[in-house]
Amino acid sequence: MINKIKIIVIIALCMVSCTTIVESQVVKLVDNQLFVNESPYFIKGICYHPVPKGSNQRSFYNLTNDLALMVEAGINTIRVYEPIDDVKVLDEINEAGIKVIIGFGYNQNGNFDILSGSFINYIEKYKNHKAILFWELGNEYNYHPEWFENDIKNWYTSLNNAADSIHKMDTNHPVATAHGELPENLALTICLNIDIWGINVYRWDNPESLFSEWKKVSKKPLYLSEAGADSYMTISKDRFEQGNNQDAQAAATKNILQAIFNSKESTLGVTLFSFTDGWWKAGENDVQNPGGWAPNSSGVPYDGIPNEEYWGIVDLGRNKKKAFDVVKQVYTKTN
Template sequence: MKNAFLTLVWILSIQFITAQTDRIVVDHQSDGITLKVNGSNFMINGMNWDYFPIGTNYSYSLWQQPDAIIKEALDAEMTLLKNMGVNAIRQYTGVPPKWITYIHKNYGIYTMLNHAFGRYGVSVEGKWIAHTNYSDPIVKKQLLKEVTAMVEEYKNTPGLLLFLLGNENNYGLFWEGAETENIPTDDPKSKAQARAMYQLFNNAILAMKKIDRSKPIAICNGDLQFLDIIKEECKDMDIFGTNVYRGISFGDVFEKVKRQLNKPVLFTEFGADAFHAIKMQEDQKDQAYYMIGNWKEVYENAAGLGKAENSIGGFTFQFSDGWWKSGQTVNLKIHDKTASWANGGYKSDYKKGRNNMNEEWFGVCVKGPTNSKGLYSLHPRAAYFALKEAHKLNPYEKNMTVKRIEEFFSKISLQKALEEAKN
């Protein structure tokens, strides 16, 4: 019995040590840039993930529920994510480390942990400041305190892939609220504010690396705005993360980042909504069309394939619909059909002078009603099934070429995905 007990202790110790020793690095080679996990190239097939039952908003937290409820929610959602080939999710701070480990241990899914870095305001000395001034010494001190505390809390967490700072904070320099609006343009005043912000980003990265250098650190920018300032002020970031909504193609993103930053590109948000703003009805096939086009480019620009060779993956936006996104605090039980911003890249429902992007309809899954436990079920849309096929491709596979990727994606049937969604 004693020997059996000692053997069990030894096995558990080995498992614990193994779980702790995931080595995650950004690797620059002559044929491109990759993210390596334990020595192997790792393409991030990611998903923006959260848990908000219908009728709730950002004030709700799954992590404040009993452990049995959290486990049931995670088991349902992570099963669906694993089934579609997702290997990483984007989560904001607040998730207890044990659940990051639980997700990875049971489903093989990593977490990119995101600190908003003042995007939606900051609490300073007990006072809430809605619009963050990144040049204010007190604000700077507070944000540096928050991100270093985050690293201290999560630095030895099995299942943690990397740290992400911000969420298109450059747009926050223009927008007064948290709702998505039309993408702003530069002005001289905003450039001064942006410089102060990106300087603080870099100071935060350096402070975090003093505590833990075992995890890469990315920033989350809105598209390529202020890329010239980022080049000057954010030299110590490991990964350039960006939220990009340009329609079927990312355009010049890969080449510009390669030329100006020589950093890997990680799409922290991208995708399409499932609502047709002209027909005023759900359009699952259209959503899947844009997402598949985006992922094709993500894979084509991976290292070793002869194109930009700096793509390390992305996080599709998003797993399930956010019923609270329009209005934030009102009509939380209504699936709002009001488009809040315009984007000509999504040509199928774009009409000049009208908004066509529906914030509450970006889910690749439809959210069901809340049950007595406070949980809900999800019903996959066509995009879910199309992405499931897309994520079967490994761009680092031996003898992979851009032509092979094109052939692979040409065989993904949106009609078949639509039929699967109806079943």
């Protein structure tokens, strides 16, 4: 009887331990290529900030349907602009076979931000989660020196220090930043702890020139953290008519992705902007408005104007736009 009790206890302890074991994952850079557990990984991604109609706040209420659409389109990576502090959401993303680039803001009122240092608490909490691809600090902050006492050097110093703190805590994931256009020498000189440079680039419908320019200034890997086009033409131009125009978005998306995938040896990939439309950006959040503003955005195809609420490859009802089929065609046919 005692032996039976011992056996039962041992089995129970084993069951408990088995449920708490976290399978570690190593994401690393080798010769400027990304590897996940020794397998090469090319980012076929999408920027993902789902805000419902009538709201200004991100919500994962439609996550299951969104992931199904992403899988259909061949998307393997989503880039988020703020941390996902919900293990169930991360679990579901992982189960869909998709990985996440987790972005941290500078000042988020102490909510996992860089200014307070609380971002490190998030990394400690989730660094072993299999959904994580890498960490990313900031998004186009180089356009906003006013946030840093009108001295952008303050941001670069904070960025470099934050990356150093992450490296000391987590040796299994690289650290990136998302920079607006090609970084200047000041950024590259100060931010030596950045492993991957994400670049938000809008150069009409062909970002190809970025790759040769990058090779002249840095030997580190890069990926396109934002690229793409919206589905609204403020003016008629380049054979595309004014107004809602999915053809313009689809044509630009095709050209942009082809340029990137034709230069796979020069980049880690792309997170196309964006998965859903964002009705919260340019006016009342319960209607879709043309207009909006983004810094250094005159290169948005094909009207040179970023209509901020029309960037999705699906609309808020998750109806596929023509650009969705373009993404699907490119992503699913590329190994």
